[in-house]
Amino acid sequence: MSKSATGQSTSDPRQDFPVIVAALPATARQNRIAKGVLTFMAIVILIVLPFAHLKLYEVSAFIPVLQTVMCFADLITAGLLFAQFSIQPMRALLALASGYIFSGMFAFLQTFAFPGAYAPNGLVGDGSNSAAWLFLFWHSGFSTAVVAYALTKDADESATLPDRSVGIAISTTIVCVMMIIVGLTWVVTARVSYLPDFYVTPTQQAPLARAANFLLGILSVGAASLLFVRRRTVLDVWLIVTVLATLADHTVAIILAAPRFTAGWYMARGFALVASCTTLLLLLTETTFLYARLANVIVLLRREREGRLMHTEAVVAAIAHEVRQPLASITNNSAAAQTLLMRFPSNPATDQIKEILVDVERDGFRANEVFANLRALFSDKQRKRYPIDANELAREALHVLRRELKDNAISTNLQLSPDLPLVAGHGGQLREVILNIIQNAIDAMATVADGERFLRLETHAHGAAKVAISVEDSGPGIDQEEIARIFDPFVTTKASGIGLGLAVCKKIVEQHGGHLLASSERGRGARFEVVLPTLPA
Structure with missing residues (x-):
């Protein structure tokens, strides 16, 4: 029987709220901030413009330090974009991450060819021309990647990729981009003499440079x-x-024609650093915002769950107070009726009445015990626990519900593992857990008109120090969307249910140090498993 474990979600995260920065809608505040940054940059350009050709102090280490920082910033940005892709696969994110790898690597490689950075004519290439070609690849590669991102970012890619496919896509992208970078770098350093010149002298640009x-x-x-x-x-x-x-x-380069180490040139380098860090800062701040938002949602869900359970406690206490007094009268009257019947001669009729009264009295005591267990469930007092035989729990549960099983034409299959270790707990509470699960199975199978109705109750060892009691039915099954919430208070799949039974069962099992699992497939029944720790050896 194919089944899925509880808690798996098949919903698309984009149906709830954005979980990655690439899907966050822009707000009016963010638009205003972006306009403010652009306005500030425009003001800086206007201020520096009259002094663009002003020669400033020549800092030889400026380019290596600056572009190394830019390289690290771009590669970190690419890594964060790949992380976003792993959460919500979008080809546009792969394209943009590729652009940042291009930008970062070529920014770093240009420092080795840049005249005066590490050597007067650079460490690789012919100096000015190799550096110019690397600059061209740096900026053209990034802009091309942005264009690819803009064209593909709104494509419908709702299908979820397996983890293996996501990893392959990211690895393939990185390998392909690095191969292109290595190839282009080799061409403009080892074979630069075959390429057109961007500089006629170390400081004078050729017309091709302006065109580029x-x-x-x-x-x-x-x-x-x-x-x-x-x-x-x-x-x-x-x-x-x-x-x-x-x-x-x-x-x-086009308008100001500002040479190196002038005010205009330093300004351009500063804006290049801003360009490298902008997306990185965005990803870090917005990811932190998303993390805080998800954390708040989790806190609210926990508070809602606790509130539901507190409400449940109040309901149980009120019902127990009102019902236990009539229950006491029922059991007392049943006992009194049995005493009176003992005065009459024994015959089949009186014997049957006695049997009925015994059942009434026993069920009255059991109902009283149920309310006592429920109230104890929400109490802060630690109740004493006793050794319990899981096989005996299973037998008792089937015996108590034997009439309901027979009336609904349900065949049972009891499979008990011999020599199971004992578990520690409260027998009444654990018995109610098994009874509740079996009763739910009976109610579910009652809705099936055709086909065989069977219930399998099984006990077995679960790992080295745990025992499991499983209940499997042939009912209609439970949808995955419903089974993910089946243990929440006031969530039910029954037309007349109130959704407290399984929530209380889960709480009882967890208070015993165990866990309650559910799995199902629509049309193929459901399986519930109670896993409890065994007594220490």
Whole structure:
């Protein structure tokens, strides 16, 4: 019989509320903050513009330090985007993560070719031209990835991938991107002489350089425009800020033509750092916000559960107070009737009446015990526990419900494992757990008009130090959406139920140090298993 364990959820997380940053809708506040950042950058450009060609102090270590920081920021961002993909697979996230790997790696590799960074003419390549080509790959790769993200981010990808498939997708993406990076780096360092020159002298740009910067600017503007038109989430908004921040590099090269170590050049490098850190800061802050939100939801659910149980305690106490007095009268009257019948000669009629009165008295005592157990369940007092035989519990439960099973034409299969170790607990409470589960099975099978009705009650060892009592029926089964909540108070699958039985059963079992499991498949019955720890040897 194929079954699923309790607690598995088949619902799409996007149906409840966004669980990743890529799915968070942008708020008006976030839009205002993004506009404020862009306005600040525009003000900085206007302030620096008159002094763009002002020569400042030449810091040789500036480029290696800055772009190494940018590399780490971009790679961390890529890692966080892959983590988002593992939660909610979206091809757009793979594309964007690839862009950040491109950006970070080429930013770092350019430092080895940049003149004056580690060596006067760079450590690899021919100096200026190799560095320029790496700069081109750096920015064009990132902008292209943003365009791919913008075009695919709204695609319907509701299917959930297995963990193995997610890992393969991420690994394949990383390997492919790294192979492209290695190949392009080899071309522009070892074979740069075959490529067009961006610099005619170490400081004078060739016309191709201006054209390349212009095309990079067009690509960045196009990526930002596409994001603006298709913006929906907070990630979209801040990617627009990121892409526009990279335009400072192209603006310096195209409009200002500011040489290295000038005010305009330092400004462009500063904006490049802002571009690298913007998405990273967004992912960190919004992920923290989502974590706090999920934590609050969990706290609220726990409080709701505790509130339901407290309400249950009050209901049980009130019912017990009102019902136990009539129960006492029923049992006393039954005992008195049996005494009176003893005065009459024995015959089949009086014997049958005596048997009925004995059952009435016994059931009255049992009902009284049920209320006492329920009140004790919610009491803070620690009740004494005794050694209990799980096999005896199973036999008693079937004996008590033998008439209900017979009246509903249910065949039973009792399978008891011999020599089971004893468990410690309160016999009355554990008996009610088994009785409640069997009664639920009877009620469920009563709704099945055709087919055989059977109930299997089984005891067996569960691991090294636990005993399990399982009840399996041939009823209609339970939907997965319902079975995930079946132990919550006031949740029921019965038309006339109030949803307290299984919630109380779960609490009893947990107070005994065990756990109550449920599994089912619609149309194939249900199985409940009570697992209890055994007495120490």
